[in-house]
Amino acid sequence: MSTARTFARLGALPVATAAIALSLVAPASAHVTATPSTAAAGAYTVVTFSVGHGCEGSPTTKLEIQVPESVLSVTPSRNPFYDVEKTTEKLADPVTDAHGNEVTERTASIVYTATTPLPDGQRDAFELSFQLPDAEGETLAFPTVQTCEEGETGWTQVPADGQDADELETPAPAFEITAASGEGHGDDASTAESTSATSETSEPAGQAADAGDDGSSALGWAGLVAGLLGLVAGGLALARTRTTS
Ligand SMILES: [Cu+2]
Structure with missing residues (x-):
């Protein structure tokens, strides 16, 4: 190719090759990723957000995780190196939660602000606990902005229909909801009740x-x-x- 020849002539080929090799080597786990303890529809889960590196060498000072709309309420685990803050927003239509209470607002985002910045060569993990929506097959994406002492990275890209998330440069941490396990708390309690009710009569x-x-x-x-x-x-x-x- 003429581009390759141009690169070679400019002496840039070794650099380009090194860049390609690096991008092949860099594992997906180096991004900001979300790993759920369970992905079963309707289940209570703890999702671990891993931060694998800073912003091009700069230490991380803040992580802002946006909560997808189908998730109502999120409880963040505390982290000794960060102050944690929860932002909420009013729901257009109030809903009733698993305990029969009316819910008028939802968790919009969770913000971890470092008291001691996270060095580039070290990783950290942040845990969010919440109930998964009863939506098997739906992908939950958590667009996340990583702020560093210098610069920031928006892990906010969501794949378009048919697109592979691996093709994205800065994909939003995400995972797919799987089939309900039948061990949930809300739905299964009512199923159990109706079963015992039937066994009394018929x-x-x-x-x-x-x-x-x-x-x-x-x-x-x-x-x-x-x-x-x-x-x-x-x-x-x-x-x-x-x-x-
Ligand atoms: Cu990465």
Whole structure:
């Protein structure tokens, strides 16, 4: 290619090659990433935001994490090197939370401001706890601005439809919500209630089947013990007959 020749002539090829090699080597984990303890729809999760480096060598002084709209309330873990602040915004339409309370505002963002800047060569992790929306397949993105002593990086890019997040230069930390695990707190409580309600009135479904299983295995053990006792008794009787005869 003529561009390559131009680079070579300018003596820039080694530099360009080094830049390409670096970008290939730099792992995605070096970005600001979000790793959920669980991604199951409706579950309570703790999402760890990792900061792998500063802004082109400059220490990190602040991290501002924007909360996606489908998440109502976020509780940030404290971090000894930062002051943590929560910003809220009014909801257009109040909603009712899992505890039956009316919610009129949501967490809009979480801001960690360093009391001691994070050196470029070190990583740090920030934890946010919240309930995932009941939206299997939805991708939750948390556009994050990393401010440094010099400059800032906006980890705010969200892939367009069909685009791979790996193609983005500064992707927003994100993860996809998976199928509900059935171990949640809100939804499953109501399911459990309705199950016990049905078992009172009509034929018990799951519970009765379980009880039946337990019952039959208990009967099985009882039978086995009875059988063994019978064998022993029979043996004793036989022994007695032998001695008497
Ligand atoms: Cu990176």
